[in-house]
Amino acid sequence: MTDIPHLQRPNRALQFYAALFLIVLYVPILLIPLFAFNDSIYVRFPLQGFTTRWFVELWDRQPVWDAFGNSLRVGVAVSIISTILGVITARAITRYRMPGKTVLVGFVMTPLIVPSIIFGVALLVVISRIDLIRPTLYTVALGHVIVCLPFAVATLIPRFEGFDASIEEASADLGENGWWTFWRVTFPGVMPGIVASMLLTFVISFDEFVMAFFLSGNEVTLPILIWSQLRFSQQFPSILALATLILFFSIPLILLAMWINRLGLAPGQIEGDGA
Amino acid sequence: MTTSDAFISIREVSKYFGTFKAIDTVSLDIAGGEFFSLLGASGSGKTTLLRMLAGFEPTTQGEIHIDGMPMSPVPPHQRPVNMVFQSYAIFPHLNVRDNIAYGLRKAKLPREQRYAMVDRMLELIKLPGYGLRRANELSGGQRQRVALARALILRPKVLLLDEPLGALDKQLREQMQLELRALQRKVGITFVFVTHDQEEALTLSDRIAVMEGGRILQVDTPGGLYEAPRSRAVASFIGSMNFFAGQVRRNGAHDAAIETEGLGTITVPGDSLRHADGAAVQVALRPEKFTVSPTRPDGRQAVEGQLLNAAYLGERSHFYITIPGRNDPVAVSAQNRSRGSGLGPAVEAGGTVWLSWQDDACVVLDPE
Ligand SMILES: Nc1ncnc2c1ncn2[C@@H]1O[C@H](COP(=O)(O)OP(=O)(O)OP(=O)(O)O)[C@@H](O)[C@H]1O
Numbered sequence: 342m343t344d345i346p347h348l349q350r351p352n353r354a355l356q357f358y359a360a361l362f363l364i365v366l367y368v369p370i371l372l373i374p375l376f377a378f379n380d381s382i383y384v385r386f387p388l389q390g391f392t393t394r395w396f397v398e399l400w401d402r403q404p405v406w407d408a409f410g411n412s413l414r415v416g417v418a419v420s421i422i423s424t425i426l427g428v429i430t431a432r433a434i435t436r437y438r439m440p441g442k443t444v445l446v447g448f449v450m451t452p453l454i455v456p457s458i459i460f461g462v463a464l465l466v467v468i469s470r471i472d473l474i475r476p477t478l479y480t481v482a483l484g485h486v487i488v489c490l491p492f493a494v495a496t497l498i499p500r501f502e503g504f505d506a507s508i509e510e511a512s513a514d515l516g517e518n519g520w521w522t523f524w525r526v527t528f529p530g531v532m533p534g535i536v537a538s539m540l541l542t543f544v545i546s547f548d549e550f551v552m553a554f555f556l557s558g559n560e561v562t563l564p565i566l567i568w569s570q571l572r573f574s575q576q577f578p579s580i581l582a583l584a585t586l587i588l589f590f591s592i593p594l595i596l597l598a599m600w601i602n603r604l605g606l607a608p609g610q611i612e613g614d615g616a
Numbered sequence: 617m618t619t620s621d622a623f624i625s626i627r628e629v630s631k632y633f634g635t636f637k638a639i640d641t642v643s644l645d646i647a648g649g650e651f652f653s654l655l656g657a658s659g660s661g662k663t664t665l666l667r668m669l670a671g672f673e674p675t676t677q678g679e680i681h682i683d684g685m686p687m688s689p690v691p692p693h694q695r696p697v698n699m700v701f702q703s704y705a706i707f708p709h710l711n712v713r714d715n716i717a718y719g720l721r722k723a724k725l726p727r728e729q730r731y732a733m734v735d736r737m738l739e740l741i742k743l744p745g746y747g748l749r750r751a752n753e754l755s756g757g758q759r760q761r762v763a764l765a766r767a768l769i770l771r772p773k774v775l776l777l778d779e780p781l782g783a784l785d786k787q788l789r790e791q792m793q794l795e796l797r798a799l800q801r802k803v804g805i806t807f808v809f810v811t812h813d814q815e816e817a818l819t820l821s822d823r824i825a826v827m828e829g830g831r832i833l834q835v836d837t838p839g840g841l842y843e844a845p846r847s848r849a850v851a852s853f854i855g856s857m858n859f860f861a862g863q864v865r866r867n868g869a870h871d872a873a874i875e876t877e878g879l880g881t882i883t884v885p886g887d888s889l890r891h892a893d894g895a896a897v898q899v900a901l902r903p904e905k906f907t908v909s910p911t912r913p914d915g916r917q918a919v920e921g922q923l924l925n926a927a928y929l930g931e932r933s934h935f936y937i938t939i940p941g942r943n944d945p946v947a948v949s950a951q952n953r954s955r956g957s958g959l960g961p962a963v964e965a966g967g968t969v970w971l972s973w974q975d976d977a978c979v980v981l982d983p984e
């Protein structure tokens with residue numbers, strides 16, 4: 342006899358499927374750090390021995406630093422802009438009864454399903470038509486905001502939905518106008534979502550390739566640099582080292598974003614009703 | 617305006633949600649310092665009316681004046697009213713002290729003075745020392761008090777309360793009712809109190825407005841509503857009531873006779889009768905206005921009936937008695953002054969009893 346409820350009994354087939362899924366997804370990614378520490382210019386087994394010289398080599402290359410700086414600047418700008426736009430959009434979607442709301446939601450969310458190559462080409466066409474604008478980091482940032490906005494909105498909407506509207510009314514009732522109510526009540530309430538959205542959109546922008554490929558002109562971002570260096574086989578191990586660094590920096594950031602977001606949504610955290 | 621002491625004056629106010637009329641031409645005057653209740657079944661428009669007073673819902677028609685000022689151009693954050701929400705709406709990210717001090721920002725007081733005011737409020741709501749508790753560490757009753765303190769600290773002219781005791785259990789509810797009433801006397805603020813609990817409204821209020829389907833049926837003191845309801849809806853909403861169809865037979869200067877189904881021809885005091893001779897009316901009598909006895913009482917109007925069943929409730933007993941000429945049994949409630957039910961063992965179900973009543977206990981209403 343077992344006392345585990347029927348629905349909670351382990352399902353062997355499902356466990357096998359999950360394990361297979363994780364292997365297919367992550368083993369190729371794990372190969373990257375493996376070869377980044379391999380003491381050989383060729384990516385092949387057997388491994389030759391442990392080295393950190395690819396990382397040292399990376400450290401001394403100015404173009405890598407330049408590209409890193411570009412990606413950082415674009416990423417920070419994009420995370421701030423798309424999160425601000427996300428707050429406005431999510432609030433509008435959850436608070437106001439407006440005509441054409443579903444159309445608006447669909448419009449904001451399309452970049453999730455339309456391949457970014459299409460957006461990239463379209464933006465490039467527009468930009469090349471307007472003489473005043475050249476492909477620069479600004480145009481990359483613009484493209485990234487389009488890609489990131491759906492993620493920001495999707496992260497923020499549950500925060501606004503879980504937010505008791507009578508809390509804002511209570512603030513108005515106690516004498517605060519819309520602006521102060523937002524700062525004193527709404528903003529702290531959705532803060533975890535804002536932090537999560539900023540981390541998430543930063544990482545997406547930092548790792549984004551397609552938009553940057555079309556829109557970056559001659560100021561390259563890190564993914565573009567990686568791509569352009571793939572042609573030179575003697576550079577390859579240091580590119581793996583770079584990819585390893587990006588991995589070890591992106592994954593914790595995403596996990597942190599998810600954790601912060603979960604943190605605030607835990608039951609009992611945002612409530613006005615008696616618990 | 618006829619009532620010069622009206623502090624809140626609601627003039628022919630209507631509210632539509634789309635095509636649905638949630639409030640239907642309501643007019644009300646509420647005096648300063650009054651404990652005024654809005655009582656009605658679910659969906660009768662109580663919350664909507666309260667939210668219009670607070671400014672969260674614009675009025676579709678009509679105007680609300682508070683302290684002589686028309687309210688329609690005034691947004692919620694500038695109205696001289698504060699609200700205690702049904703959900704309490706305590707700010708979850710602030711502790712008790714910051715919740716209570718929330719509305720003091722504009723007063724630009726030094727911190728010590730602000731905190732001193734909060735401490736005085738905490739004394740008032742009997743939660744001294746709770747200032748640093750987080751909102752989610754409070755019980756339902758404590759939240760309710762914090763919501764109250766948060767509004768009272770601003771010394772509003774009017775406090776609006778939307779079923780503030782609805783979420784509490786019976787015992788706490790009764791305790792909070794007493795505290796609320798005592799508090800209102802102490803601070804002297806006008807309370808507009810929404811409830812669907814008639815007992816609560818009767819206990820607390822100076823006056824009560826009974827609402828149904830967005831209209832106000834009657835505004836009166838608790839005693840007035842109970843003893844002199846003006847319609848069948850009010851009579852049956854507050855307490856329970858027996859109705860007897862009848863017809864006015866004589867409308868003299870001093871008393872009048874009404875021929876009723878079941879009670880025979882009864883006499884009622886003439887000044888309580890507004891109806892013309894021959895008019896169809898209803899006579900309403902509350903269960904506790906009847907006296908039941910095993911034998912015919914002397915010197916009073918009485919009818920003979922049969923005891924259908926009796927329920928012993930400790931403090932009082934309920935009897936259902938069938939009388940000739942009336943289909944429904946008459947509900948009677950009697951206090952158990954001696955031990956056992958009032959009738960004693962002499963009468964069993966099916967036995968003969970006599971029903972009697974005082975003339976002035978009858979309420980004469982329009983027919984349905
Ligand atoms: N925002 C709204 N949109 C449409 N209809 C509404 C809205 N608010 C209230 N109503 C309707 O107006 C009527 C009155 O609602 P209200 O909330 O005032 O009732 P209530 O007397 O407070 O009831 P309860 O005791 O259940 O709280 C109801 O029929 C309700 O469905």
Ligand SMILES: [Mg+2]
Nearest residue numbers: 662663664778
């Ligand atoms: Mg209500």
